[in-house]
Amino acid sequence: MRRDRFLLAATLGALFSADFYFILLPKLQSRRHRAANSCSCSPDTNLSLPRLETLATPYLSNWTHAPLSSAATTPELDDGGSKLQRLFSHPLYNIQTPELQPEEKLLQAKQLMEYYGRKVSHWERRKKLFEEAATLTNISLMEQKMTYDPNASWLRFHLGINRYALYDRDDPAVLQLLTDMQNMTIVGADYTQDEKALKGACDCTQVVKPSGHHLKLALKMSNFGKAMFKPMRQQRDEETPGDFFYFVDFQRHNAEIAAFHLDRILDFRRVPPVAGRRVNVSGEVLHVAHNEDLRAVFFTSPANNTCFFAKCLYVCKTEYAVCGGPDLLEGSLSAYLPGLTVAPRLSIPNPWKRSYTFSGREEWEVNPFYCDSVKQAYPYNSGNRLLNIIDMSIFDFLIGNMDRHHYEIFTKFGDEGLLLHLDNARGFGKHSHDEMSILAPLSQCCIIKRSTLLRLQLLARPRFRLSDVMRESLDGDPLRPVLTEPHLLALDRRLQKVLRAVQRCVRRLGQDQVITKDFTRPTATPQSATQRGNNR
């Protein structure tokens, strides 16, 4: 009970801080422009939710309108410097969760170190076996140096996972993990568990939903960390052809990278760290693979490049193989979450999942009142779950991902834990198209977390413009430019469409019903106020 009260107080505190920042200050600044701006807001070029001032509640009209009107008439001053840093030092990005209780953390250090110990001894046993076999057959083995490091970045990342987010934005372990994935020696390569489960077979019971043909591999680092490698399949400037269904679209390595950065910028932190890397397909994959099935799919192409193809479907085909040049191949490396034995997860069908057939329609596509039934069904009938689904739909709409058939949660946190946004490689396929149906959860349920909306508002402002902070954030990846300019600009355009969808809801139902408090607990430190002052 006490904790709940504290939560309520904390939430209210955060909202007051945000109100002050978004309403009072901008109102003072933009008062003189108010009269002129009402018709200057063309939907595609400015950042407003126009006509919100007609709403009865001045509260919403202010926070949505005021900063935007100043953008429309007197462009916000952009005083140079890093927009990303400015964004991350903004009070909205410094709402801290209180000290975490042990049960709010996914893993305890002791438990994790035991798990790590088991991994290390398993490796040592296997190594010994290999060495014995090599001595018997007179083959010289490549020396693979493995280092036991109780301070390894991937361990610290796993330790940091809690019921609110996968990581703390300022956690140096995450930056170190990105660096490690970019540079660390790869000592092992194998199929992922998914691919192994398939054993090269295809699930053709559904006409159109094959699995495991994505050429993804599990790579092992020299400190026992693991990452999922997805190779480049498509050029950055290629758009998904109009005739492709979402479920057969390529998986894009750069979409995986960009999705991680966007998720971090939205402050969701529900995507595990992803880094780009040019992998040596021979030295860092083939030569460190012990799985014979995997070794068998490697070949040298007529152009003398090292290539490999996937087991399923393509077993007979090489035109859909990926090739290095002659050995180097771009790809994304996504950090593995803790193994399912130590941190079990549930995979839950997305209530707004699509029909994976040519012409089938799911109920949400034909029934405008679909959300009403979702709202009444467990686990969407209480708590945060539906709001989390709506966060996810906004995220997917921004990246253009139509393929979110399932989402995952950690069993440990029950229904109130975070949703994981895994597998984002089908985003960023078409920059020229905004697939409004992805926003269906938002537009049909007409609710959104206040904290999410506030951040989206912020990112719509020139001082923090989403495309600019994304460009800056992605510039830190070795595979820069990760996204082409049209894809970056599409983010701004889509953000506007999200805000307009919220606006339509507010106009219809009133803000109290639409903009919902969430359980994120803000800090009410004086630091926030100082920060605010510095930002203006």
Place this chain on the structure above:
Amino acid sequence: MRRDRFLLAATLGALFSADFYFILLPKLQSRRHRAANSCSCSPDTNLSLPRLETLATPYLSNWTHAPLSSAATTPELDDGGSKLQRLFSHPLYNIQTPELQPEEKLLQAKQLMEYYGRKVSHWERRKKLFEEAATLTNISLMEQKMTYDPNASWLRFHLGINRYALYDRDDPAVLQLLTDMQNMTIVGADYTQDEKALKGACDCTQVVKPSGHHLKLALKMSNFGKAMFKPMRQQRDEETPGDFFYFVDFQRHNAEIAAFHLDRILDFRRVPPVAGRRVNVSGEVLHVAHNEDLRAVFFTSPANNTCFFAKCLYVCKTEYAVCGGPDLLEGSLSAYLPGLTVAPRLSIPNPWKRSYTFSGREEWEVNPFYCDSVKQAYPYNSGNRLLNIIDMSIFDFLIGNMDRHHYEIFTKFGDEGLLLHLDNARGFGKHSHDEMSILAPLSQCCIIKRSTLLRLQLLARPRFRLSDVMRESLDGDPLRPVLTEPHLLALDRRLQKVLRAVQRCVRRLGQDQVITKDFTRPTATPQSATQRGNNR
């Protein structure tokens, strides 16, 4: 015995005519230029087999050198007009086979008309069944008008097939057949027999050789003619990626069309007529398909185009489907040969077939004396068969087709019949690369039919330049331009390489051993001489 003597006399006659035309006339014309031209012949820009004058036998040196030297120093006059017509009226293209004996024709009229009669009654029975079924289920059937026409172009094409060629170049039936394939109403669509045999299964026993994934369909015309439809899979200006193996390359509809034209220009006439057509995928394929399996692979894409995919391998995949725009789809229509029941054929492995594995090598690739063993083995140890294989390798080298694993012959004509050059869709993949290994039969066996060589020589001359006559010939197809300019120019470059390969053989072994008489029987009509006069 008598016929053999006649053949010998006829062959000698043809050679003397050619000699007169190629040696004496040019010699007279170019005598004054002889002194200056010996070092002006750079291999890539003129049409000579340089240094052949050093050969002992003046005969060869003359026919190869003289016309070419005139080209090098005083460019051959190109008096405008149709180069294609000029080519086809050249004496070399008017060597007629004598009156065909009945056993030299593939089919007798009576036999063919009986076959046709059976087809018509089969159709009528099926139609009746469909109508009955439609009445029972209250479905209205599309009226499909079929016309029994004993004078149909496809029938006349079939009747014209003989032991020397699939058709007579001047046969109006062939032109009519091309027109019919381009325009005639399509009344039926089904899988080809190949695809039906597969029943959607894949032969995955070999890692890399799938079958039946080419989306080819059998289309039936309103006069009971049949054509094989291969849809467009690749843009004209796309080159096959360097990492593709020949056996997984796309099949190109335009390669099928261009191969027919080239084969006709080389005067082989071993490729059945092929025409381009924009087919309405809905009206001319889906709506006239009664095979439920075929109907099931059609779907409407997200861009609202009508698409279909192949049964095998792709059963789960649509990204490799082909789509109309929204219904029209380019493709090639190849005339069917007579059914196997009336004209059985044998499919024989090409002695120079490649290894259909990633790294395997066939004997011919590693043994420079491979041809010696081929020459001693039946059926290559006598008659024309090996020379026909070499013709085929020259044809394949010109189109860049590495995928000739088998060839077919009509059983009726035994070992002396023509070789069929079916399935040329993997030609014209890379204009920038000349795959010299395709010429292995020529360069290893060092023999070539004199008639083939003479025609290649002719096509190397500016007055008849291969690229020009091909461009002109292809311009008659509705899908013009069928080939891009780089592909056309590659033909000239490759032709030079063929001639140089012959030259190397002659230098090594002498012309008598290399340039071989063949069984083609020329006419010795005075018309040829007149023609010759006109051409100069």
